[in-house]
Amino acid sequence: MLQAQPLSLYIHIPWCVQKCPYCDFNSHALKDQIPEADYVAALIKDLDDDIARFNLTNRRLHTVFIGGGTPSLFSANAIGEILSQVKSRFLIDDASFEVTLEANPGTVEAEKFTGFAQAGVTRLSIGVQSFESDKLIKLGRIHDSEQAKRAAKFAHQAGIKSFNLDLMHGLPEQNLENALDDLKTAIALNPDHISWYQLTIEPNTAFHSKPPELPQDETLWSIQEEGVKLLEAAGYHQYEISAYAKDGKQCQHNLNYWRFGDYLGIGCGAHGKVTDPTTGKVFRTVKVKHPKGYLQADRPALDQLNEVAQDELTFEFMMNQLRLKEAFTLAHFSQATGLESDLLLDQLNQAKAQELVEHFNDSWQVTEQGHRYLNELLARFL
Structure with a gap:
């Protein structure tokens, strides 16, 4: 019999400093000031509409994930306001409530980590991708290796309960030694969690129109096999295809996705999935993709509502x-x-x-x- 599933919330903040050539997410390079206050107000209206649409008043909320784009471009005050509004609308267990914020390792964002912790963020996911400067340039990243290492140190000092380092392998001109060196550097920084995944070329990206030369399959297999051994030996246990965590430090938000739990998606282009046990139906939602349309006061945030057949x-x-x-x-x-x-x-x-x-x-x-x-x-x- 269909039952209500654990509920999570995904919040999408679409702006970043520049678009990376491998990125197929709904992100938009900054051309002006972020309309922070207007976007926060739009998010809360979007959330209220979803709560009413699916009759979620007084439901228990287990996790929040703030992704992008680069959510760490927002001020700690804005993140705090969003989380305060969210908590006022759901039942929350403060002891186990997980709030993840994706962050850029750049110095300006890393200096905000303490403010994010005070705002209610319990977990950071830091988009390092590589510790080699030439690889970072090829990936279009705006930070350097030293900034990435410094960001991890800031995360340890900020009062955040847990943090993840996001790392890619199978990069242009990368060999086995390069890839394992990246992993060794990440492990030495002692995060609770490492997301380690292979670069793939996605449609509608700059890399798709002008593909870089990537390692051969034999090298990719070697990187994967040796990398997993290295992570396991260091106490990072694989619990999902590209996720490795110390004991008890798995990302609860992502686990809810993979277990087919429910999640609301608010913000530009955000996707959601909600179970309605009273009707026996499962619904998926998609929100208006472009910030300009999403911020129109007279336009509903909901772009698509589909029942899963x-x-x-x-x-x-x-x-x-x-x-x-x-x-x-x-x-x-x-x-x-x-x-x-x-x-x-x-x-x-x-x-x-x-x-x-x-x-x-x-x-x-x-x-x-x-x-x-x-x-x-x-x-x-x-």
Whole structure:
């Protein structure tokens, strides 16, 4: 039977200093001053509309993630106002409430970290990408290696409960030694969490129109295999395809995504997913993408509201859940989708026969081979 899922909130702040050539997120390079006060007001109106639309008054909210763009361009006062308004509208457990803010390692933003902590941010995600200056230039990043290291030190000193370093591999002209050196530098800075993922060339990016020369597949496999060993040896355990954390330091917001939990998405182009157990329906929302349109007072923030078709729910659930290293049960599948668990059994048993998943104690879990051939495994559930 379909049940209400844990609720999170994603807040999108779309501005950045300049657009990186690999970035396909909804981000806009600054041409003028950020309309900070107007945007905060628009976010709160957007949130109130969603609360009314889905009857979420007095629901418990577990996590907030403020992404972008570069949210650390906002002042600590603005972030504090947003979080104060959010907390006044939901039930909150202060002891476990996770609030993540994406931050740029540049000096100006890093000097705000203490203010962000005082505003209610409990977790920072710092977009380092690499510690090699030539790689940072190729990636269009505006910080240098020393600023990245200094940002990690500021995070330790700021009173933030936890922080993540965001790191890429498979960069232009990168070899195994370069990639592992980046990881060693990150580990030495002692973050609680490292997001380590391969650079991919996405449509509608500068890299797509003028692709850089990337490492060969053999090098990419070596980087992945040796990098995972290095992270595990340092106490960072992989819990998702590109996420590694010390014990108890997993990103709870992202875990809720992968477990097919609910989340509101407010801000320019933000996506949301909400379960309505009274109607047995799952909805997805998309907000107005461009800041100019989003800030129009007479225009609703909602751009799309779509019910997820029942024949798509199985794939959507599996697409998320199979990213995780943890096991799942068929009972959870039924509670999250409202579908009978028998719908999965044939595909899961076929995958088990090929050693892509394993079955134990009423639970199913992806094997190492299943993660390696994840696209082929997911195709079974289309």
